[in-house]
Amino acid sequence: MTGTSDSSVATSVPTASRAATEPLRDDIRLLGGILGDIVREQAGDDVFDLVERARVESFRVRRSEIDRADLAEMFTTVDTADAIPVIRAFSHFALLANVAEDIHRERRRAIHVRAGEPPQNSSLAATYAKLDAAPVDPEIAAAALTGALVAPVITAHPTETRRRTVFETQNRIMELMRMREWVSGDRSETDDVDAQLRRQILTLWQTALIRLSRLRIQDEIEVGLRYYDASLFEVVPRINAELRDALRTRWPDSGVLADPMLRPGSWIGGDRDGNPFVTADVVARATHRASETALERHLAELEVLERELSMSARLVTVTPELDRLADASGDESAFRADEPYRRAVRGVRTRLTATAARILGHPAVHAVAGDLPDYRDPAELLADLEIIDASLRSHGDGTVADDRLAQLRNSVEVFGFHLCGLDMRQNSEVHETVVAELLAWSGVHPDYASLPEDARVALLTRELATRRPLAGPHAEFSELTTKELGILRAAADAVDRIGPAAIPNYVISMCESVSDMLEAAILLAEVGLFDPDGEAGPRCPVGIVPLFETIEDLRHGAETLTATLEVPLYRALVANRGDSQEVMLGYSDSNKDGGYLAANWALYRAELDLVRVARETGIRLRLFHGRGGTVGRGGGPSYDAILAQPPGAVEGSLRITEQGEIIAAKYAEPRRARRNLEALVSATLESTLLDVEGLGDDAAPAYAVLDELAELARVAYADLVHDTPGFVDYFEASTPVAEIGALNIGSRPASRKPTQAISDLRAIPWVLSWSQSRVMLPGWYGTGTAFEKWVGDDADRLATLTDLYERWPFFRTVLSNMAQVMSKSDMGLAARYSELVPDVALREEVFGKISAEHERTLAMYRAITGHDDLLWDNPSLDRSVHNRFPYLEPLNHLQVELLRRYRSGDDSDNVRRGIQLTMNGLATALRNSG
Structure with a gap:
């Protein structure tokens, strides 16, 4: 592989920007050339020639010099064994292209900084400048940021199939490319770096890209934790400290951000909605490993700190508090008799060692011997670290205190003994079944499921007012109820051992009613987490979080929340949680249910309604956005998405899911992690403290327009997805959705239930399948029809949409994200996948609708925005599309060919592995595939 040819990019990249993109x-x-040499050396000339021929012909297709069918014909007779290294070559190129693009973004950013240009949007520096220009009243800021929280929640995802070895090798290649920039003026050093690059790419080539067996949840837990060592331990505490300092410098008497604002979370091991592999043991393992990761990190840092703080009492005068801490350490070594800091830190290490032994049930790797009491909570550990800090500053060692000790204090503040809160999630239908069985066994009611809603609420409220459990010690239940109670007991045990931060939330999927909320409370009460009679009334360390997912549930979400808050017992519970209530919004299922535009508007409307309820009831609302990586699952640039929220929807708090290959793209190493976390924090601050909606008094008319557009889009989407006979058959035949479930990708089943219904299919395989087939349907379908029907021949209506696009961040973001996903679609390749559908009439009907809507949507985008180029506002993605998309072409053609063979009865290991490799390669290249 020789890299990108000049002619491939010249089709759309202006001459002025070509110089900027030349590096x-x-x-x-460079990377493609090294890879090509290695392919020739390792796989032989025949494979290399096939790879090169595929590359050259792909560019010819791009330039319309040959027909796509001619390229596809290349692969129809290729032996599967020969196809595998071709797939691997193009997959590795996609991975190396990701490295090159990330390096280039760093390069361009550095050029902007050196040129003295204003800081770029989505950086904290830019946000501070906007706050200074506003300016913001300190009291208003302090009130708005009370309880401030930005929580990226790491979530398991089947398209993140890269092994740790591949992950680490990719990071080493990135570091070498950075080093190559630094030594570019020295030929001998450049040659040395190139030799190291060759070794790493050779290692990559000889390393299997995919696992031999299905990823287990235990593996997903470890994958999620690796990002802490990779970047989060370094970056998160630093951002929190800098943010607090910056805001308190601006508002010195406000006391703003008493707690860290940026606090990661996790769903891996706690999300059991439709995942039968989540068990009590899995919950225990997830919380145990998270705690172990945090405690080992703290102990390792303390070990280094003890070596660093060598100050002698003969040379400095420490505070009395530090002296007492040192004397209490039990360290009687004569060598450290005049080193009070080392003795003090040794005492802290000893106590934390005891803490780790209590929580983990085994000695820590960085344990030290001693006989001191453990820390009951992180606050006690912080108090000791603050004594050390104050003493250092008392004799002029502030610069020392601001280094490792400060980072450790900030780290303990945010990660505590738990690392990240593990959310629990289950479907409301399961709750109903389990609660019904508990109530029947205890004699409270023989048939709870038959009760109307009012009777359910009354019964559940009465039960929640008592402390008696429904299940006795010898009760025998169904397998489902036994499993659910076991999982909840494991969660309660984690709270007891690690602290309440270990399990912060309980999310209720498909929440539709007050009883759905109260059933979750009953189950929490059953394991002792809900206490109806605390000192100030009902208390629960675990927040009960409704998840509104479908279009209908989003429309009625505010009504459900209002009715729940009207239950006195529940309102008292919320009061005892600081009058705070979290609500989760489901982007994926609402999109699958109603289509792209209808779902986006339903979410916006739901947020407006929930904000109104919060103001009317006096609660503090925190929204949890269940966004996926791709636009079809709520993806797109996070900064823009947060600024596009309605007024009052952020209010200093934001939780957002981060999934799969998106996690690697954002958090694989410190620089990218810093940039992406800054974007989340910056957007949260701006949405909270500044007026970013931009509609003013024109909000109501704009909302009315979107009401009409969303309904038109929903009808158009339903006509295809829900109302076209045979659509499910078309979907299953024209995409690799069936193979996603069959080929050991991810730890969970593709569907919640064993049915063919679209409603039961998980959103991830739904979106991933359309991405692989290059249709990208969830990110745009129905929008073109809605715009076209609403506008008609009325120029004023078109002008209205153009005005909204220019003034309203929400509408602009919706169209921008749609354009981004459409830039990755390819109807020519999609047509190849449609040929897998055996029913010709069905194929022509469904693909005809898809391709016509695609053209319609493109035309309306251009008419509204005035831009022919879909990526006019995203030059980096524009570069990516033109640099790499010809390299995706062979992967798509090979996937179609291998699917054809697999479905014709060839289920050999090579065919199965080839399909998996094409999925991996396309997911890597598209970067936000599912």
């Missing part, structure tokens, strides 16, 4: 093109040539 990127050089990097791609």
